[in-house]
Amino acid sequence: MKSSEAGTLLSIGDAAARFGLPTHVLRHWEAVGLVTPARDGAGRRRYGADDLTRVAVVVRAKRAGLGLDAIRVLLSAADPAERRAVLVGEAARLRTRIAAVQASLDLVECALDCEHDDFTRCPHYRTHVALGL
Template structure:
């Protein structure tokens, strides 16, 4: 369907299918103020390009660990200091998660490369596990 400006618009089902999410997720995001699709005839939602970009931004932010409240706050604020604070907080948390994932990947790679019959007897595997134990607070 075309909008009044002649640009393409999409139904809620088309947008949900495009992103691999359920339509109720889009409705929920609308109910919490993250999305504002236009209404066709007052009832059917129509998503235009800015709405589709908003869905992509929400999904990317969620993948980075943002909650819906922080996403809404970033969308709503015109204050760059406030937005920078939100982004900084999440950047630090994401950096920690990335480091943990990299350490986990290294442990898996160690296990895959191990020639020992029992991985628990592998010195390289022990070193990777001891590195994790060392990351804990002192006993």
């Protein structure tokens, strides 16, 4: 089982390896309803092209910072308004995370730009820290 391009189904090990994932991740995603691979006569999971596309979507969405619950709705909701509502919420959550990371970067850069021997005693740095609280 090396390829699913010509209709060949991949084992869970081959599918996981294709995405650089441990097999337990695919099992978990199946348990929470994100993927539903076919089973062979012996009950082993078999991943086809559609399954691999779905795994790729989940991987990409996770990299974008989305949680599994949000991904499940995006993949399964029939109502476009429901999917849009999830995306609006995720966008707001990501903006909040970006702002927090930017504030952290600003603090680090303030410390790097400080000319004092001990930046923690620098009045400018202390003001920067206080403003961030």
